[in-house]
Amino acid sequence: MGTRGEAVRAHLTSFFAGHSVAERRWLLGPMVHEHPSFYVLEVAPGPRSSLWVYVSVGASDLRQNEGAALEFVLACPSQSDRGVELVTMSARYHRTHGLDRGHTLPIGEPWLPGATCDHLLISLPYPWGPDFEVLRSVRSHIHILWLLPITTAERGYKAEHGQEALEVLLEKAGLEYWRVDRCSVTSQAR
Numbered sequence: 001m002g003t004r005g006e007a008v009r010a011h012l013t014s015f016f017a018g019h020s021v022a023e024r025r026w027l028l029g030p031m032v033h034e035h036p037s038f039y040v041l042e043v044a045p046g047p048r049s050s051l052w053v054y055v056s057v058g059a060s061d062l063r064q065n066e067g068a069a070l071e072f073v074l075a076c077p078s079q080s081d082r083g084v085e086l087v088t089m090s091a092r093y094h095r096t097h098g099l100d101r102g103h104t105l106p107i108g109e110p111w112l113p114g115a116t117c118d119h120l121l122i123s124l125p126y127p128w129g130p131d132f133e134v135l136r137s138v139r140s141h142i143h144i145l146w147l148l149p150i151t152t153a154e155r156g157y158k159a160e161h162g163q164e165a166l167e168v169l170l171e172k173a174g175l176e177y178w179r180v181d182r183c184s185v186t187s188q189a190r
């Protein structure tokens with residue numbers, strides 16, 4: 001792993017001090033062969049978060065976005081191989097198609113078994129704040145963006161009204177983004 005990956009890992013382990021962390025790799029699909037240095041850092045619950053947090057390490061080496069390199073974060077209610085898979089899938093999609101804030105990534109199935117959400121909204125990492133989001137690296141700025149699970153209806157609302165309108169709606173609803181059984185917030189927009 002180059003200096004960028006080392007800087008990302010150092011940033012994450014410092015930010016999540018007091019949490020147990022482990023390197024995880026999704027061994028199915030092309031990423032393991034195309035980018036063997038890519039991995040997902042799995043962060044166990046601790047002082048900063050009661051959730052399991054999955055963060056890419058190496059997505060920033062796959063594609064540059066207008067001067068900023070990107071990594072991705074996803075929070076899950078429990079330890080899950082699915083978290084590793086979704087972060088890896090998002091990093092690969094970013095490499096091949098380019099992701100950025102405001103994009104929506106269809107998953108094609110619930111993000112976790114029994115979940116109502118089947119899309120990921122690429123957003124600022126509000127639960128962790130700006131100290132988590134921005135890492136000034138040797139080679140460039142690295143931004144960590146949030147893979148926020150949303151419903152098909154919320155994706156439609158975003159397409160019609162814009163990301164900011166959806167984020168206001170999510171905030172007003174007091175979104176419990178980790179809940180697999182959460183209802184769509186779009187019913188509150190009527």
